[in-house]
Amino acid sequence: MTSTTEPDKAQPLSNEQLSATTLLRFATAGSVDDGKSTLVGRLLHDSKSVLTDQLEAVERASASRGAGAPDLALLTDGLRAEREQGITIDVAYRYFATPARRFILADTPGHVQYTRNMVTGASTADLAVVLVDARNGVIEQTRRHAAVAALLRVPHVVLAVNKMDLVAYEETVFARIAEEFTAYASELGVPEITAIPISALAGDNVVEPSSNMDWYGGPTVLEHLETVPVSHDLTSCHARLPVQYVIRPQTAEHPDYRGYAGQIAAGTFRVGESVTVLPSGKTSKIAGIDLLGKSVDVAWTPQSVTLLLESDIDIARGDLIVPSSDQPQTSQDITATVCHVADTALSVGQRVLLKHTTRTVKAIVKEIPSRLTLDDLSQHPAPGALVANDIGRVVIRTAEPIAVDAYAASRRTGSFLLIDPADGTTLAAGMAGDAFATDTEQPEEAEPAADDEGWDF
Structure with a gap:
């Protein structure tokens, strides 16, 4: 069980502390x-x-x-x-x-x-x-x-x-x-x-x-x-809280209670910190943090917490709460590396569901630019489709904007799943950005993909 003791705000946790708490x-x-x-x-x-x-x-x-x-x-x-x-x-x-x-x-x-x-x-x-x-x-x-x-x-x-x-x-x-x-x-x-x-x-x-x-x-x-140390400096990584549940008990003791619950995917949150809710872009400040039934001043990954904000803004499951000074890009176009895990192929134009943290949106596979050859890390251009065990580059267009970090910066909020909307089968595991580079690649603006069944992005 993760310790709830507040870490030193000026110093990161030591390797010894990390070994004991993770x-x-x-x-x-x-x-x-x-x-x-x-x-x-x-x-x-x-x-x-x-x-x-x-x-x-x-x-x-x-x-x-x-x-x-x-x-x-x-x-x-x-x-x-x-x-x-x-x-x-x-x-x-x-x-x-x-x-x-x-x-x-x-x-x-x-x-x-x-x-x-x-x-x-x-x-x-x-x-x-x-x-x-x-x-x-x-x-x-x-x-x-x-x-x-x-x-x-x-x-x-x-x-x-x-x-x-x-x-x-x-x-x-x-x-x-x-x-x-x-x-x-x-x-x-x-x-x-x-x-x-x-x-x-x-x-x-x-x-x-x-x-x-x-x-x-x-x-x-x-x-x-x-x-071996199993974590990095908790005070400097990208802080991210995917909202899993909105808590509104409406009791006589707490008539106006509205909390946003979830597991901290990365980083540290503190009371008084300015935060932004994505993809809406609305901002507020953290008024309180509830952890295991107690109020704390600071919480960090991988603790499950409830954040209380000063402003009464519309937040739902799938939204992402981040520090206002450290926001990931919000976009409908994602360039990523995926490992195809299904027995059926993944092809250009295929309709899928994209699950990122607690958010699931409709999406279409726009392009499959290349397939990776693991033997020598060479790229096979324009394979047309990916089959089971293939690792390749894809460009995906989502129906709604989502906030995705580069996988190189955050394994939790830089990863996603592609799911078959027909039967819920997992098709591929994705890593946003270039998996072999530290910089996030930004794809060119893609033209909307239209069809006759409501998947018009």
Whole structure:
């Protein structure tokens, strides 16, 4: 539970405070048989995060497959198809905690055809663990995973060079792989890369330091997960509150109460601060902040709060409350990078619903300028459509103006979903602006798209 203690208004929270008040979301990725599920299982087992009945179930399943020892990969490979094939297909989520921190992990698939699943798992991750088989080194799928991590702006990447026991724990093998991966990931713009030599099967450098690699003086995987900072300076990031619900109890005690409730997507709000409501552009000042039934002077992400404003203005679900001095652009035209996750194609002219924070609007796909080739990050121009697992650039025209940040500036308010209006199926996950640049691209004004069914923008 997030602390409600007011942070120092002049100083950002320290890394130690952040570690104590926030959880770490992380995802694992790697090629097939690199040992992702075994690493996760070892992490859960050695950190004493496995219940007795779960371990007994794994032991029984391992024995039925003829294994001499418990196969810890089965702790995350929960689907029957995965156990039969020995691979991870879906994204397996697990929660665990240590005395130092709480964790939510996502064990993502390694196959090329499940790229969309890795995007799902890494989209909310603060850290990505990319596994490499020490015998194979950096391969094509490793580069894909690094590219997806960079595309999704995952702030921390751990290169776990696994199966070091199969290369006699050679330092030169680890050094060569670490150098090659670091050079490639840095070129993509990954801000922080930490390389750790491990053996998930034997437990080397996962939770406990390895006596077989005394040449390595860095942290174990768990030590790094427990100490890596998982947030930025809360006093300087873009403050955003998507309105989820308007509260008007109309009681005798509070006859004129009108509050705007939601989870703070980013940044910090303070009583007395001037704010603007988008897309209407109306302004007011924060008269009060209610948090867990108490009034506070300041609130920050990811707390769920109710803001009370000095002015009685029209605000509804889907509106965005932002500082008047730090407003995102409001537009009907969005240029974005999307990962297509549906089995049906996304094509030019297609009608969709665009869900951004708590707001859902009608939209039309105006253009698909290019499709990204993850192998070398080249752009394939004018593909015409995007199919499952494709990542491409799109231009979308919405029926109503929406306030969208660049994804590079805010992962929460710079992301959106495209939804099939016919059946509610999620079609694509989008990232506004250029995912590989820090500046927001502004598309040229598009001509309204007209049709005969009321989708005239």
